[in-house]
Amino acid sequence: MDNYNNRCAIMENLIQSSLDAVLVFDEKGRLDLTNDNGKDLLELLDIDPDNCHLTNISSNRHLSGLEDLSESFVKAINLKVNDEERKYNCNYGRVFKEKSYVGCFLIFNDFTCQELLFRKQKYIAEHDEITDFYNKSAFYRYTEELIENHPDIKFDIIYSDIKDFKLINENYGQDVGNEVLLSIAEILKTFPQTNTVIGRLEADHFALCMPDDRLDVDLIKKHSWIQIKKDDYDLVVHNVFGIYQISDKEEIDVPTMCERARMALEHDGLEKKVCFYNEVMKENLIKEQHILKHFAMYIRERKFLVYMQPQYDCKTGNLVGAEALVRLKRKSGISIPYDFVPILEKNGYITEMDYYVWEEACRFLRKCIDNKSEVVPIAVNVSCKDFDKINVNNAFCILTKKYNIPHDLIRLEITESAIASDEKLIRVVKDLRRNGFLVEIDDFGSGYSSLNMLQKISIDVVKLDMNFVKEDSNKESGLIILEGIIKLLKSLRMTVIAEGVETKEQLNLLTRLGCDVIQGYYYSRPIPMDEFYDSLK
Template structure:
């Protein structure tokens, strides 16, 4: 029993020992783990302290540096530079009081955060963010942890941003251009200049939908461009559109815009410039460039554009259009007799009458001078004829200016696209040819172009070239038609008549080339040649012993009004030695259109002794008032009046009246185109003592005049 008891006691003792060992072992293992954790934690804190990128300090309660990590080197300091020194020496003076207050709050046990400025070791100011953390040991505060973060660049960026925003806002608010931001097709920002331009207040524009102020016709353009910018189809877009001001007037904006993020969402920012005045000026300049200043009708440049558009449209639609080319008959006479002021008023009235003859889509153009053109889109020969006829009717109604009644008639040429031409130049040319054909048929009518006119035009061009050659190659000669004294049947003078002796075609009559010479201006050198040649041949006859005769030379209106006519005559007389008494210049009634210039030239001719007669008298438009003022020596009665004498009472009356008037004005008078003895008797009875015509002789070359008249006269 004792053995059993001893055994049990041993087992219990051994168990207690083992338990004690286990407990002691477990306790030892626990202490070992705690030591390891402590060391590990210390290493964590040490790493966090030493390797922290921010500077960390431990201050005592008096604000002296106790410990610092190596991040202080960022400010140029070493740890030794700081130990046992108060922080106050590093703080910007302006911030010291505030920083000290924050430190004392930490000493009292509260965490504080603030910003201040310090000096680094180089004396430069640095901006920092500070966190003060009280250090508790056994619930007592033994110091202060301080963590500082360098925010110098951050503060600078903030300041720069504030400055930039201030500059931007000042720039925007005081900008001379309008600035806007659009989001969801509504205005969310506008500057004062945009308000000024639009006439709205800022609060009235904000929230306004673009459709509320964009001109309706331009709204699709604006909407399309806004969509392009939102979808990144385009970067910055520039375009023009019209807007409606608050007062409902229309202004034109030039807009620049691009996509931005505004309040976290897509938006459009841009600028607008009011270009209304510029556009108006451009429109005015364009209008002036494309419209006639006097009548405000389109000019030839706009006509070219519109006609080319009609050509394109007509080709696409396979249709016709008509071009009417119109010239006012004898308009120059109105300008010359009544002045350009009246002439301008006539043109304005003609333009207004033309407008009543066409549709709104038709285009009337003042092509130049007294020429007008009318473009009739989608028009064939029938309507062209109707419009041309209506124009003739309207324009032929009398015009009254300054108590004068004027009659202005048109000659109209018509060309049809594409039959008469497929280009602007060809249509104008052919309509112009048709217009001249209308003039040749007596004016006040219209004619369509045909190929025969083209041939005639080419013939006239060829004629002009050949006329120039004829002048250079001396192909012209003078024929002379004797002028007879009816009382004694003696020749006393001769009219010099120019003839063209073509080397291949023979004699070409004046009617075939004089009109072309007049139109091209070649009549002037031809007239100079005729004056020199007549003087030369007349002097030659006198030198040959023939009795002196008067030679008359026809002068065109163009030659009469050239500035050096008197000089040309004086030179011809001087070079040939002919006495001025034996030269007579025949002028037409058209010189009375500029009576003041005419009088001056006639007085100069009278001064040098040259005689002057009015040819074809009675067929022109000369005023008797002007006639009495002109220094004229002789009137030549046109052959159209003589032709019916003495059988037609009206012709007799006209001839008798002209003769009486000439005598009363102390002028001589000569009848042209005398062909019968009865006419000679009638003229003698009326007191007309001079005549020429086929009854006496046709125009003769020099040799025949000498043989048939001058020699016989000498023999008598």
């Protein structure tokens, strides 16, 4: 008897000291034992602890999920009082002694605080802190759920991009940039919200998934130009949209859908403001994926072919150099740069290909020197992205040392637009020239800052923009400008090359105006490296 009493005392003490609300009922459903937390719970439920029956719990209007107490269970339930909702883990157990029912217990564990903390952490993990839209991963997940849960609805993905957003941040500061993002977010909230998911994927890129029958292209176009006025600035923001209409015939994931909408935007969103993804873009995407998939193999198996386009002295017609141009050998034939270079640039592979061409040019020069063939300088193209990815100066020093090539046999051809807009690049160009490399500006005259650039930096060779030569050669004003540019460049001791020369008339004109070197189909198309080598013997 003493042992039984001791066990009862211990059990009662455990119940009283529990942080949970504990309610113990006898076989007739009458409350037999509870603790202070249990009394607090009963008070919330408007139940008198001295007159409490199990049915008062199961039928209480403040509780949900306890209607059936015929079987033991453990589950989460809700308690709602005065618009305040609390979460409990409820453990309900029926007690038997020798197969006879002797009572039951209810243990309520309040996890409201943990639930609120979890929800807060989940919200932070899923939402962009500036716009409160879903972030990329959450947008992908909830869009996938939306599409799966509504198989009868045709959906569209709308991709939004703010043009030149980086310049807004640089010129006005991040706070203004954030204000622009918030303005775009407010506009996107005006789109139909039923069965719609909105997310900020990155930087100034937003995405929506919405029913196709709610798509209003005129509304979207209306928001392609946005004026944002504040006390200290007045901005006009250009917002462009790409749309991918989801087809049930294609099983692709949400990131791919967004990529297709973005591709539509980049294809011609600037001109049309709103552009739909189509089959041509799909074919381009397939081509892009194929090139990227096989890029390593192209390098490894030397599928990138270097062609040479000879350059000739205007006055004598003698060979004075060549430009190294790249082609890609595929099963379908030889591909020109237009078919693959933009793809490599966009996806970060251009530097590997450029380095391959640089090394091929150095290897070719070494071969000419070793075989005592005629040796002429070779111009190689250097992408502005190369300067971001590697130390171009070191790369050429290493290659020329490896093949024991004089530095002045390599001309680095860089576009005017790249140098004109990058102060860091100007410093690199100066270092290259100090190391004895010849630097050549390509497409000179195609931009608006050509003359300003000449004030900042000394250049060895200038190549006149091909279209500039073609379009202006028969116009009086164009001839005056062209002659003035050539005289200016010559006075600065720069060699002037005209590319794209196709006729005898163009050759004579450029020679008369003082051009030094001609490159173009009039003399020679780009030819395979071996064919060019044979011409040097």
